[in-house]
Amino acid sequence: MATRELVSPEGLRIDGRRPNEVRQLMIKMGLFNRADGSCYYEQGNTKVLVAVYGPREVTHSARAKHDRAVINCEYNMAPFSTGEHKKKSKGSRRQAELSLVIQQVFEAVILTELAPRSQIDIYLQVLQADGGTRCACINAACLAIIDAGIPMKDFVVACAAGYYDKSPIVDLNFYEDSSGSPDMPVAILPKSGTITMLQMDSKLHTETFEAVMECAVDGCQKIYEVMLSAVRSRTQELVNSNSSNF
Amino acid sequence: KYSTMLHLSPGEIDFITEGILQDIRVDGRGRLDYRPFSLETGIISQANGSARVVLEGTDVLVGIKAELEVPSNKRPNEGRVEVSVECCPSASPEFEGRGSDVLNLELAGTLERYLNSSATLDLKALCLVPNHHCWVIYVDALVLDSTGNLFDALSIATRAALINTEMPVVTVVEGTEANDFELELEADSLVPLPLKDVPVFVTLTRIGNTAIVDATLEEEECSNGRVAFAVNSKGNICTTQKGNGVMSATQLQQMMLDASVIGQKIIELMNKVIQEEKSITKKYGFLHSSLYK
Numbered sequence: 001m002a003t004r005e006l007v008s009p010e011g012l013r014i015d016g017r018r019p020n021e022v023r024q025l026m027i028k029m030g031l032f033n034r035a036d037g038s039c040y041y042e043q044g045n046t047k048v049l050v051a052v053y054g055p056r057e058v059t060h061s062a063r064a065k066h067d068r069a070v071i072n073c074e075y076n077m078a079p080f081s082t083g084e085h086k087k088k089s090k091g092s093r094r095q096a097e098l099s100l101v102i103q104q105v106f107e108a109v110i111l112t113e114l115a116p117r118s119q120i121d122i123y124l125q126v127l128q129a130d131g132g133t134r135c136a137c138i139n140a141a142c143l144a145i146i147d148a149g150i151p152m153k154d155f156v157v158a159c160a161a162g163y164y165d166k167s168p169i170v171d172l173n174f175y176e177d178s179s180g181s182p183d184m185p186v187a188i189l190p191k192s193g194t195i196t197m198l199q200m201d202s203k204l205h206t207e208t209f210e211a212v213m214e215c216a217v218d219g220c221q222k223i224y225e226v227m228l229s230a231v232r233s234r235t236q237e238l239v240n241s242n243s244s245n246f
Numbered sequence: 247k248y249s250t251m252l253h254l255s256p257g258e259i260d261f262i263t264e265g266i267l268q269d270i271r272v273d274g275r276g277r278l279d280y281r282p283f284s285l286e287t288g289i290i291s292q293a294n295g296s297a298r299v300v301l302e303g304t305d306v307l308v309g310i311k312a313e314l315e316v317p318s319n320k321r322p323n324e325g326r327v328e329v330s331v332e333c334c335p336s337a338s339p340e341f342e343g344r345g346s347d348v349l350n351l352e353l354a355g356t357l358e359r360y361l362n363s364s365a366t367l368d369l370k371a372l373c374l375v376p377n378h379h380c381w382v383i384y385v386d387a388l389v390l391d392s393t394g395n396l397f398d399a400l401s402i403a404t405r406a407a408l409i410n411t412e413m414p415v416v417t418v419v420e421g422t423e424a425n426d427f428e429l430e431l432e433a434d435s436l437v438p439l440p441l442k443d444v445p446v447f448v449t450l451t452r453i454g455n456t457a458i459v460d461a462t463l464e465e466e467e468c469s470n471g472r473v474a475f476a477v478n479s480k481g482n483i484c485t486t487q488k489g490n491g492v493m494s495a496t497q498l499q500q501m502m503l504d505a506s507v508i509g510q511k512i513i514e515l516m517n518k519v520i521q522e523e524k525s526i527t528k529k530y531g532f533l534h535s536s537l538y539k
Contacts, residue, residue: 084313
């Protein structure tokens with residue numbers, strides 16, 4: 001596919017952002033009745049919804065672990081989420097891969113030793129996909145787990161970066177991703193800066209690899225600020241609703 | 247019954263049943279009172295049409311996409327509607343993986359039946375070139391959370407989404423050879439669907455000998471019969487779907503009359519809300535703070 005100009009000579013991308021600008025974030029926590037924790041997360045035009053159940057009794061007792069909780073993750077895309085209508089999404093390989101990747105990310109962060117022989121379910125639903133869905137899902141899942149009150153070592157924040165015309169660009173949308181730019185989603189634990197997920201498609205020179213990774217980590221830190229303030233305002237909301245001042 | 251995870255004690259069942267005999271339900275409603283619900287359309291910008299209904303804790307999102315495809319062999323000069331319902335695991339963990347397949351098929355099947363009738367939608371107008379090109383309207387519903395009365399909520403959201411749908415204008419250009427057609431889409435000019443009178447479903451649940459409308463999960467658990475009627479704006483019954491239970495013809499008739507009145511009221515309310523929405527430009531979608539939390 002021919003690479004159209006992703007960054008104009010003035011330094012603006014097709015949606016008007018600078019190469020180091022992340023898309024606008026909108027967050028809402030605690031939406032559902034039955035789920036223990038939930039979060040609605042928007043990053044530009046990418047919209048995802050995550051519900052978390054747990055820790056609760058294991059559904060298949062053969063899978064129970066005697067010393068920790070089992071993390072179960074399911075990733076789903078709505079049929080109207082992509083440009084073209086997507087038929088039956090259950091059981092696709094991409095879905096299985098993403099479910100596994102996200103499960104592994106959270107297995108490393110959630111304090112599973114505190115809930116042996118139990119299960120924590122993370123259900124991800126993509127309502128609209130415009131690039132960066134796996135990163136949006138990880139961020140939304142992190143917030144939903146916090147909303148459910150399940151203890152974690154740290155936040156998990158994910159962001160993707162690409163490369164165009166000798167400089168890295170952060171947070172690719174669908175158009176930029178499919179225009180041939182390499183796509184590198186990275187997830188970090190912000191306080192320590194350690195990396196919990198790193199993927200890449202296409203090819204990159206080893207020298208540019210570091211620059212792109214730094215760009216992604218930088219994007220993660222920016223998103224972390226927004227997520228932190230969302231958690232704080234949600235906590236304030238809960239505290240206010242419990243107080244007796246009307 | 248849509249939920250198998252609810253376990254009610256005999257005392258609770260008695261409480262619900264006795265209360266209904268005296269026209270008082272657990273949440274204070276009367277027999278034929280509907281819970282207040284919120285409706286918002288056009289929240290998925292990538293879909294041709296969308297709507298979200300929040301009926302207390304029942305949260306349903308419907309997205310509509312129109313695609314150009316080949317008409318079916320049985321109806322070569324008509325377009326069609328294909329419905330799929332997905333009960334998400336966020337509504338209940340028992341919907342994980344393939345757990346919701348049976349329920350999805352049941353809900354989708356009924357919706358597809360009444361949407362593919364010429365009384366609801368002008369299917370012939372959806373056909374562009376007989377045997378070659380027609381519009382297929384994909385209606386995809388996501389059940390995100392549930393506190394009963396899934397079916398009615400789905401039909402309300404579907405109706406609102408259909409009214410909200412806009413499709414590009416297509417001109418058919420005949421090529422030089424026979425059967426050679428070119429379709430030109432004008433993305434800038436959008437037209438609504440050729441809708442006729444789209445009905446909404448009103449489910450009547452029987453508890454003891456009385457019928458109630460808009461049952462909660464607990465009430466559904468105590469029921470011994472269920473009938474759903476599709477009612478259009480004139481109060482006519484378009485489709486019926488009978489669930490379990492046995493009832494006499496007179497009882498059914500009374501339930502039908504009740505459904506007709508309630509269905510008309512719902513459609514009236516919906517039309518008012520959709521009209522008011524036209525003057526609002528900012529859509530909140532899921533960012534709206536919920537009324538019921």
